[in-house]
Amino acid sequence: MKALLIAESRQGQLLPSSYEPLAFARRLGAETSMFLVGSPQCLPQYDGKLYLADASQAGEYNPAVHKQLLLKVVEEEQPELIIFCHSSYGWDLAPRVAVSLAAAQISEVVDLVDGGFVVPACNSKLRRTVKPQSSITVVTLQSGAFNLVSPTGSPRVELLANNVKAGVEFVAYEAAEKGGVDLSRAEVIVTAGRGIGKPENLRMIESLAKALGGEFGASRPVVDAGWTEHNRQIGTTGQTVAPKLYIACGISGAIQHLAGMKKSELVVAINTDRDAPIGEVADVLVVADVKQLVPALTDRLAG
Amino acid sequence: MKILVCIKQVPDMESKFKLNSSGTWYSDQDLAWRMNEYDEFAVEQAVQLKEQAGGELVVLSLGPDRVREALKKALAMGADRGIHLQDEASHEKDPYAIASVIAAYAKQENFDVIFTGMQSQDRGSAQVGLILAELLGINSISTIVDFSCDGSSVTAKRELEGGLKAVVKTSLPALFTCQLGLNSPRYPTLPNIMKAKKKEIATPTLTAPTSLAATLSVAFPEKKGQGLVLEGDAGELADQLLTILKEKSTVLK
Numbered sequence: 001m002k003a004l005l006i007a008e009s010r011q012g013q014l015l016p017s018s019y020e021p022l023a024f025a026r027r028l029g030a031e032t033s034m035f036l037v038g039s040p041q042c043l044p045q046y047d048g049k050l051y052l053a054d055a056s057q058a059g060e061y062n063p064a065v066h067k068q069l070l071l072k073v074v075e076e077e078q079p080e081l082i083i084f085c086h087s088s089y090g091w092d093l094a095p096r097v098a099v100s101l102a103a104a105q106i107s108e109v110v111d112l113v114d115g116g117f118v119v120p121a122c123n124s125k126l127r128r129t130v131k132p133q134s135s136i137t138v139v140t141l142q143s144g145a146f147n148l149v150s151p152t153g154s155p156r157v158e159l160l161a162n163n164v165k166a167g168v169e170f171v172a173y174e175a176a177e178k179g180g181v182d183l184s185r186a187e188v189i190v191t192a193g194r195g196i197g198k199p200e201n202l203r204m205i206e207s208l209a210k211a212l213g214g215e216f217g218a219s220r221p222v223v224d225a226g227w228t229e230h231n232r233q234i235g236t237t238g239q240t241v242a243p244k245l246y247i248a249c250g251i252s253g254a255i256q257h258l259a260g261m262k263k264s265e266l267v268v269a270i271n272t273d274r275d276a277p278i279g280e281v282a283d284v285l286v287v288a289d290v291k292q293l294v295p296a297l298t299d300r301l302a303g
Numbered sequence: 304m305k306i307l308v309c310i311k312q313v314p315d316m317e318s319k320f321k322l323n324s325s326g327t328w329y330s331d332q333d334l335a336w337r338m339n340e341y342d343e344f345a346v347e348q349a350v351q352l353k354e355q356a357g358g359e360l361v362v363l364s365l366g367p368d369r370v371r372e373a374l375k376k377a378l379a380m381g382a383d384r385g386i387h388l389q390d391e392a393s394h395e396k397d398p399y400a401i402a403s404v405i406a407a408y409a410k411q412e413n414f415d416v417i418f419t420g421m422q423s424q425d426r427g428s429a430q431v432g433l434i435l436a437e438l439l440g441i442n443s444i445s446t447i448v449d450f451s452c453d454g455s456s457v458t459a460k461r462e463l464e465g466g467l468k469a470v471v472k473t474s475l476p477a478l479f480t481c482q483l484g485l486n487s488p489r490y491p492t493l494p495n496i497m498k499a500k501k502k503e504i505a506t507p508t509l510t511a512p513t514s515l516a517a518t519l520s521v522a523f524p525e526k527k528g529q530g531l532v533l534e535g536d537a538g539e540l541a542d543q544l545l546t547i548l549k550e551k552s553t554v555l556k
Binding site: 091099126127129130169173187212214245267279282 | 314316317319320328329397398399402424425426427428429430433434437438442443444445446458460461462463464465466467468469470471472473483484487513514515516517518519520521522523524530531532533534537538540541542544545547548551552553554555
């Protein structure tokens with residue numbers, strides 16, 4: 001089988017996730033080539049053919065241009081499988097390419113089984129096995145599901161010329177506002193999820209964090225609801241942390257959240273739902289109401 | 304301005320899911336249904352754009368008869384009329400087939416702006432909106448967390464990883480897929496709920512192409528967590544948990 005791997009670059013730097021499609025292709029035993037819109041100064045360690053378009057001309061985000069460049073490579077390489085990361089780049093470009101090729105797209109693949117690709121459904125409460133019925137298949141891989149240890153080699157580069165006109169104009173990158181909190185330095189993090197019920201209850205999370213000498217964090221829905229600032233958000237679109245103790249309060253455990261905290265040393269989850277996906281990564285799952293358990297814990301620590 | 308917003312009805316994600324008889328999706332019995340959360344942000348943005356630019360806002364949903372409840376909510380939030388693409392087995396269709404049916408409808412209407420959610424909470428493919436734009440041959444921007452329209456062009460912010468955003472600009476017509484947190488979706492007021500009852504929901508008949516992918520099976524994930532599970536009275540749990548923390552972690556020493 002032939003597979004085309006899609007690497008990613010941002011602000012001139014190759015993203016480490018670029019190696020995940022290679023790990024996946026190796027598991028399939030596929031013959032590979034790679035596609036990157038990036039910098040000639042920052043190439044992946046890869047023993048194979050790399051189709052490279054210079055991002056200084058093609059732009060780092062320009063779906064119409066990237067699609068056309070990629071379709072040219074597909075025509076030349078004739079892959080049966082095109083492998084993206086399920087990232088803001090991958091989930092944006094993959095469907096555009098798939099529909100142009102009349103290819104099935106399978107999003108956020110986490111595993112391979114005989115005859116199908118396994119993807120999560122319903123906030124990871126279910127696993128769905130999907131089989132493509134087209135001659136070419138496009139897949140996007142869940143972040144961190146397939147990891148490649150120590151990539152090696154240097155690619156044979158074939159430069160791609162760009163003569164496509166942009167549809168969407170890239171204006172600028174905007175970094176997150178940096179606040180006074182650096183959660184990555186905290187030894188203890190107590191995090192609030194939607195399960196805390198209402199914004200006033202954030203105070204009890206904060207009190208527990210203080211009693212433990214740590215900081216409090218929040219899941220995305222809590223930040224989106226405006227209950228606290230973005231600089232306390234943990235997950236793929238916030239901060240990635242690995243404290244000695246992580247206490248998740250009322251957090252169901254969406255994959256985007258887990259990606260930001262699963263390397264914590266000891267994970268405690270407090271949740272009323274015994275089946276919540278957070279249980280998968282928790283060393284201790286306490287089936288309880290946050291509003292009762294958290295103050296009880298804080299009292300005992302203070303006393 | 305002519306605006307379309309596409310919505311999906313999904314089960315409450317806190318539900319206890321059971322599998323259907325063929326084992327290819329969840330059973331739709333005994334579930335509480337609601338509008339896909341991402342789509343609430345899409346509807347709100349569409350209503351705000353209509354309030355700003357004037358014109359007409361159409362809300363569309365595909366699925367069995369129960370999806371009319373989600374359509375009614377969008378009508379109560381401010382959409383002018385609804386389109387229900389009836390489909391008793393929409394869960395058997397892949398994103399390509401679903402986008403194709405919507406495209407068949409949208410082609411006749413020449414919308415200036417189309418909004419969808421960034422993904423659905425149940426299927427989570429994040430494909431339908433972008434495929435729809437490609438089939439219509441219009442620009443599209445995914446995962447937006449900010450939107451401003453000057454009448455002929457839109458500047459939007461895309462959410463990337465690690466708190467980074469990309470500011471991007473497009474001419475119209477264009478499609479936008481909406482991320483959580485884009486705005487604050489309004490709650491329909493009682494008078495608007497009453498008014499929405501009189502708004503039209505049309506049911507055009509359109510045929511879908513064959514799907515490019517099929518579900519072989521659906522299963523519950525294997526519990527790989529070796530973790531300890533504690534249940535009981537809150538006070539006792541707090542004692543138990545503190546003992547464990549003192550044993551297993553250095554932070555309390």
